[in-house]
Amino acid sequence: MRRSGTFARQVLLVRVGRREQLLDGTSALNLSDRYYHDDSGPIDAYGVGRLTAAEIESVVPVSPAIGPSDAVDAAGSAMAIPLLPGERTMARRIKFALVNACTLASLTLGLLAIFQAMHGDVRVAAYCLIACVVFDGLDGALARRMGVASPFGAQMDSLADMCSFGLAAPVVVYASLVGSVSTAAAGVACALVAACAAIRLARFNVSPKDGRFFCGVPTTMAAAVLALAVLIGLPVSGALQVAGVGLLAFAMVSSFPYAKLARLIKLPPWVWLAPVIGALIEPRLTFALLVVGYLASGPLLWLRQRRTA
Secondary structure, eight states: OHHHHHHHHHHHHHHTTOEEEOTTSOEEEOOGGGEEEETTEEEETTSOOOOOHHHHHHHSOOOTTSOOOOOOOHHHHTOOOOSSOSOOOHHHHHHHHHHHHHHHHHHHHHHHHHHHHHTTOHHHHHHHHHHHHHHHHHHHHHHHHHTOOOHHHHHHHHHHHIIIIIIIHHHHHHHHHBTTBOHHHHHHHHHHHHHHHHHHHHHHHHSOOOSSEEESOOHHHHHHHHHHHHHHTOOOOHHHHHHHHHHHHHHHTSOOEEEOHHHHHTSOHHHHHHHHHHHHHOHHHHHHHHHHHHHHHHHHHHHHHHHHO
8 A cells, every 4th residue: 555655646746747867768757855875775765666657657647538649740730621522623613612502502491491380381391391302402413413522512411411301300390290299299209200310311421322222211201201291281190190200210210222213213104104193183192102102112122132132
C-alpha cells in the first residue's frame, strides 16, 4: 500500500509538469529533492526508484473525449476535400447546384407539409409529400444524367429524405388519423414509421448497392403510399389504418427484395392495362390491391431466391 501510494504521488507530479529528460531519451520524474544518500548511493525517501516513461503512461488517466493524435503535415491538414469530384468547370458547377437545388426543394416541401399538417390542411400536406417524392427522384436522375453524382450529394439526399419521408410523412399521417383512432395509437404508429425510416436510410448508406432490387421498401415508396392513402381516403376503419401504417414501417426495415421502379417500368404494356382501367373505374380498390401486391412481392421474391440458391 505504501509503495502504490508513492507511485500515485509521483504520477501526480508528472501531471503538473515536473519532468526531466534522461540522456537516453526516456522521460523520468525530477525527484532529486526526495532522495538522500547513504553508503550504497542515493535512496528514494519513499523507497521507490525513478519511473520510466512507459510506467508513467500506463497509469496516467486519459480523457475519453480526446483520441490519439497522429502527426499530420501542415499542408495536408489544410487541404479541403472538394464537394464535386472531377473537373470543376463553371458548367459542371451549375449542374451540381441545380441537382442540389432539387434536393433542397424536397427538404423545403417536407417542412411545408409539416406546417400544413399542424394547421389542419392534411390534403395540402399530402400534396406536398407527393411533390417531395417527385423532387427526390428528380435530383438523382439529373445527377446521373449530368455526370455530377458525388458522395456529398448522396449524403445530402439522405438527410433530406429523413426530413421529408422520415418526419413529414408520419406527421401528415398522424394529422389524418386524429379523430378516428386514439392519440396513443396514432402516435405509436407514426413514431414507428420515423424510427424505421431512419434505420432504413442508415442501412442503405452503408450497404452494397443492388441494381435490381431494394432491400426493404424504400422510404420514398412508403411516403408516396401514405400520402396517396390520405388523398384517396380509403374507406377502412381507424384500427385497420394503424395496422397498415405499422406494416409499411416494418416493410421498410425488412430484408425482403423489392423491385425498383426502373424494372417495373420495363414490364410489358399489357401488364399495366389492368391497373389503368381499374384506376378509372375504382381508384380506391385498385390502389389497395397495388399496395398489397407490392408488399407481398418481397416475401415471394425472397422465397424464390432461396429455392434457386
